[in-house]
Amino acid sequence: MDRFGVLIQGVLAVVAFSTLMLKRWREPNEERRPWKIWFYDTSKQAFGALFIHFTNVFLSDLTEEDPCSLYLMNFLLDASLGMLVIWLSVKLVSLIIERRGCTLLVFGEY
Incomplete structure (x- = not known):
């Protein structure tokens, strides 16, 4: 795997984690774990x-x-x-x- 492939995977990992964080912050406080x-x-x-x-x-x-x-x-x-x-x-x-x-x-x- 070349550097570009590793870069793309890193970007996708950041996007996936950011999506989870955004989902958590958008949950109502009383339902948030x-x-x-x-x-x-x-x-x-x-x-x-x-x-x-x-x-x-x-x-x-x-x-x-x-x-x-x-x-x-x-x-x-x-x-x-x-x-x-x-x-x-x-x-x-x-x-x-x-x-x-x-x-x-x-x-x-x-």
């Missing part, structure tokens, strides 16, 4: 996105095919099938937690 919880939620999403991004960059470089097409294909599969698997997993774990009565493990409860 505390900074600590907001940071935990945001960093969890950022680490997941970074992992997928670097995985896609690595995988798209393995073949002689167009790396942009492979990156897009991996991204779309993750955003569709990956999200479906995560959603089904959360539903299953939530059901198990509810049936066992483990109130400390309820999703979204801090």
Whole structure:
């Protein structure tokens, strides 16, 4: 990857983070999460996105095919099938937690 590619990725990272900050500041004060919880939620999403991004960059470089097409294909599969698997997993774990009565493990409860 050349310097221009790294620059573009840096600009996109700044835009993404700025969007999250703008969204937080636009939320009504009574609905706004505390900074600590907001940071935990945001960093969890950022680490997941970074992992997928670097995985896609690595995988798209393995073949002689167009790396942009492979990156897009991996991204779309993750955003569709990956999200479906995560959603089904959360539903299953939530059901198990509810049936066992483990109130400390309820999703979204801090």
